[in-house]
Amino acid sequence: MLVYLIRRIGQSVLVVAVMATLVFLAVYAVGDPVAILASPDADDQELRAITARLGLDRPLYEQFGIFIWNALQGDLGRSFVYAQPAVDVILQRFPATMELALVALIFSILLGVPLGVIAGLKPESILGRTIMTTSIFGFSLPNFWLGLMLILFFAVQLRWLPASGRGETVDVFGVPLSMFTWDGLRHLFLPALTLSLYKASLVIRIAQAGTREVMLQDYVRFARAKGLSRNRIVFVHVLKNMMIPVVTVLGLELGSMIAFAVVTETVFAYPGMGKLLIDSIGRLDRPVIVAYLMLTVVIFVIINLVVDLLYAAIDPRVRLTDSKG
Amino acid sequence: MSKAVLDVKDLSVRFRTREGVVTAVNNISFSVGAGEVLGLVGESGSGKSVTGLAVLGLIDPPGEVSANSSIKVNGRELVGLPEEPLRKIRGKDVAMIFQDPMTTLNPVLRIDTQMIEAIRAHEKISEKAARERARQALEKVGIPSADERLKAYPGQFSGGMRQRVAIATALLNRPTVLVADEPTTALDVTIQAQILSEVQDLCAETGTALVWITHDLSVVAGLADRVAVMYAGRIVEEGPVTAVLEAPIHPYAAGLIGSVPSRNKRGEPLAQIRGMTPSLVNLPPGCPFAPRCDYATEICQTTMPEATPYEGERAARCHHPLSSPTPAAA
Numbered sequence: 001m002l003v004y005l006i007r008r009i010g011q012s013v014l015v016v017a018v019m020a021t022l023v024f025l026a027v028y029a030v031g032d033p034v035a036i037l038a039s040p041d042a043d044d045q046e047l048r049a050i051t052a053r054l055g056l057d058r059p060l061y062e063q064f065g066i067f068i069w070n071a072l073q074g075d076l077g078r079s080f081v082y083a084q085p086a087v088d089v090i091l092q093r094f095p096a097t098m099e100l101a102l103v104a105l106i107f108s109i110l111l112g113v114p115l116g117v118i119a120g121l122k123p124e125s126i127l128g129r130t131i132m133t134t135s136i137f138g139f140s141l142p143n144f145w146l147g148l149m150l151i152l153f154f155a156v157q158l159r160w161l162p163a164s165g166r167g168e169t170v171d172v173f174g175v176p177l178s179m180f181t182w183d184g185l186r187h188l189f190l191p192a193l194t195l196s197l198y199k200a201s202l203v204i205r206i207a208q209a210g211t212r213e214v215m216l217q218d219y220v221r222f223a224r225a226k227g228l229s230r231n232r233i234v235f236v237h238v239l240k241n242m243m244i245p246v247v248t249v250l251g252l253e254l255g256s257m258i259a260f261a262v263v264t265e266t267v268f269a270y271p272g273m274g275k276l277l278i279d280s281i282g283r284l285d286r287p288v289i290v291a292y293l294m295l296t297v298v299i300f301v302i303i304n305l306v307v308d309l310l311y312a313a314i315d316p317r318v319r320l321t322d323s324k325g
Numbered sequence: 326m327s328k329a330v331l332d333v334k335d336l337s338v339r340f341r342t343r344e345g346v347v348t349a350v351n352n353i354s355f356s357v358g359a360g361e362v363l364g365l366v367g368e369s370g371s372g373k374s375v376t377g378l379a380v381l382g383l384i385d386p387p388g389e390v391s392a393n394s395s396i397k398v399n400g401r402e403l404v405g406l407p408e409e410p411l412r413k414i415r416g417k418d419v420a421m422i423f424q425d426p427m428t429t430l431n432p433v434l435r436i437d438t439q440m441i442e443a444i445r446a447h448e449k450i451s452e453k454a455a456r457e458r459a460r461q462a463l464e465k466v467g468i469p470s471a472d473e474r475l476k477a478y479p480g481q482f483s484g485g486m487r488q489r490v491a492i493a494t495a496l497l498n499r500p501t502v503l504v505a506d507e508p509t510t511a512l513d514v515t516i517q518a519q520i521l522s523e524v525q526d527l528c529a530e531t532g533t534a535l536v537w538i539t540h541d542l543s544v545v546a547g548l549a550d551r552v553a554v555m556y557a558g559r560i561v562e563e564g565p566v567t568a569v570l571e572a573p574i575h576p577y578a579a580g581l582i583g584s585v586p587s588r589n590k591r592g593e594p595l596a597q598i599r600g601m602t603p604s605l606v607n608l609p610p611g612c613p614f615a616p617r618c619d620y621a622t623e624i625c626q627t628t629m630p631e632a633t634p635y636e637g638e639r640a641a642r643c644h645h646p647l648s649s650p651t652p653a654a655a
Contacts, residue, residue, distance in 0.1 A: 218429045219430055224381075226416040226446060227416030227443070236434070240433045244433075316432070
């Protein structure tokens with residue numbers, strides 16, 4: 001297990017290094033932030049001063065060298081717009097997005113796994129078919145439209161839930177979270193539901209396919225031959241095997257929910273990282289974009305790592321092949 | 326023969342498929358007494374595995390056991406029983422082990438979990454007592470340091486060991502009947518022999534009736550008391566194992582016996598039965614073996630031979646019985 005862990009961490013570091021290079025080069029090839037930051041009537045001297053202040057007058061390799069050097073010390077540059085360290089700007093928004101993604105993840109598991117298992121146990125039944133057909137909608141409805149419809153229905157028509165914002169927060173270990181206040185939960189519900197429906201459909205399909213496959217396995221037949229109750233077979237024998245692909249996919253999807261909740265956050269005017277990214281791209285706030293992308297890469301890498309470790313926890317075969325190698 | 330603990334009468338199993346109705350098992354009857362071993366022999370697709378599953382009530386749609394079938398275990402009728410009482414019988418009165426030991430154990434659950442649940446599905450017994458019984462069962466099938474091995478996952482066992490675990494699990498509740506569906510086919514020959522003799526001993530010890538499904542006549546020869554030869558869903562010949570192997574009545578049984586490779590025929594091409602097993606969809610009216618049979622005449626094409634009893638507790642379905650056996654007095 002330890003060798004496995006070290007090897008996986010080594011791979012992760014490599015991925016982060018390669019991504020840092022790509023992200024930096026890509027972002028610095030786009031647009032001229034000085035033109036956007038400076039007032040329209042600024043003269044040449046003022047423009048040069050701004051360029052020098054932002055360090056944009058140096059050659060690319062020097063800028064890159066400085067970026068890497070600072071990055072190694074945990075400094076991803078200062079935001080051009082907010083005049084604060086870019087990481088701070090992002091981290092201020094991070095809890096909101098993280099919370100949104102987590103609640104959405106929980107929704108998609110609570111919706112997806114039971115429905116998928118039901119559909120997988122009775123694939124030919126009307127209920128099973130209905131679940132599978134409905135899940136296609138979950139896939140194909142665009143996020144922003146779904147968000148707008150939910151706002152229209154629950155916020156405008158029924159007036160049950162608020163349409164935008166984050167609501168009341170409480171500090172948990174110094175992090176402002178809205179998950180633990182009633183008002184915050186009310187604000188979270190619609191955006192989280194919007195974000196989760198696509199994932200829930202994904203989970204339904206994976207869980208359904210997994211359940212069908214596992215039900216045909218010899219060990220399920222042997223379990224039945226042992227006289228186990230149906231519940232025992234479904235909840236112990238089937239569920240544990242079927243969760244392996246679900247955990248893999250959800251892990252990857254959690255990353256994308258954190259990183260790309262952009263549309264949902266915009267629709268619900270939810271003050272998270274996604275909205276910040278859109279704003280920063282509009283203002284060509286390079287350090288924030290770079291820092292955001294780097295953070296995303298790191299999150300993905302960490303989640304992948306955690307998924308692999310979780311995998312090893314669920315599936316003894318992963319552990320076994322490794323302890324030999 | 327002692328009193329039958331497993332008594333199967335007129336068992337038919339049909340599968341509704343897109344191509345038509347497949348009668349996988351067609352009106353077969355057999356019985357097994359306590360401590361007795363019945364070898365159920367046949368080619369792939371002859372219906373022997375389906376017979377085994379039917380005895381456990383494990384035929385799933387689109388398959389169905391026809392309503393006039395009867396399967397009695399200890400005198401209790403299983404056909405038509407609802408799921409819950411059936412579940413209580415499975416693993417308790419009737420147990421089953423399967424062909425491929427690599428897939429019969431759940432790869433993500435520990436051996437102890439899988440054995441203890443088999444006990445506790447049928448008895449209110451403490452976890453600890455159940456574990457102790459599982460440990461003893463493992464020791465009985467020859468698994469060393471059973472205490473430790475209980476905590477292992479199936480992936481940590483070899484094929485032979487896994488089949489031993491499966492056998493130990495199946496016998497945990499001292500079943501009246503054990504259905505063994507080719508449990509040694511996937512193992513190599515030395516392990517096969519060990520497992521055979523272990524199962525034989527265990528069943529003899531507890532008086533468990535054993536139905537051993539196989540396509541391997543040499544296994545049956547050493548193990549079974551009686552043998553039933555299946556072809557295209559029917560039992561074509563049945564009788565005490567030595568009598569059938571020495572003087573088969575049905576040409577198909579004779580062909581099977583003739584196909585077993587032997588040392589005495591070194592250098593000659595291996596004997597085989599020509600042709601293939603027929604498709605079970607809409608079988609012709611006559612004897613299903615007729616197209617492959619050297620003795621077939623016109624009557625074989627048109628009329629299904631009845632099961633005819635012969636002397637020495639034997640029976641066969643053939644218009645042209647070999648080795649001129651004496652029909653039993655009616």
